[in-house]
Amino acid sequence: MSEILTPATIELGARLDSQEEAIRRAGKLLVDNGNVDERYIDSMFEREESVSTFMGNAVAIPHGTNDSKQWVEKSGLSVITVPDGVEYGDGDIAMLVIGIAGKGDEHLEMLSKIAIVCSEEENVVKIVQSQSKEELLAFFDEVI
Numbered sequence: 192m193s194e195i196l197t198p199a200t201i202e203l204g205a206r207l208d209s210q211e212e213a214i215r216r217a218g219k220l221l222v223d224n225g226n227v228d229e230r231y232i233d234s235m236f237e238r239e240e241s242v243s244t245f246m247g248n249a250v251a252i253p254h255g256t257n258d259s260k261q262w263v264e265k266s267g268l269s270v271i272t273v274p275d276g277v278e279y280g281d282g283d284i285a286m287l288v289i290g291i292a293g294k295g296d297e298h299l300e301m302l303s304k305i306a307i308v309c310s311e312e313e314n315v316v317k318i319v320q321s322q323s324k325e326e327l328l329a330f331f332d333e334v335i
Contacts, residue, residue, distance in 0.1 A: 198324040200269040207277040214253045217290030226267030234259030250309045251285040266297045
């Protein structure tokens with residue numbers, strides 16, 4: 192997991208004003224790290240139009256559509272903690288935003304591992320309360 196999630200794709204303690212900003216920021220971390228082409232962000236919004244990526248337990252997992260795989264250079268995750276939460280459509284509040292870009296079918300494995308971690312509310316709380324990128328990375332390394 193360590194090469195998929197790196198300090199460069201983690202943002203702690205973010206203040207986000209909207210779902211759009213959350214998705215754009217999660218996508219930009221992946222773009223800046225060389226995981227995806229800029230066009231992948233547009234596909235993240237397309238995915239959101241067809242189905243919400245809010246997963247419950249204050250977790251949102253924005254990712255692109257199946258057609259967007261052509262813009263994935265290498266699999267990666269971006270993680271943004273939002274301690275004060277951000278409104279994420281339909282009155283849902285996200286405190287953890289995890290952007291996913293997977294080569295081939297890797298996104299399915301990544302999604303299932305994240306779902307296992309985030310199904311426990313106490314895990315989400317610990318991740319959101321991480322004081323350093325290293326602490327957050329260590330949590331994911333242990334769990335995944």
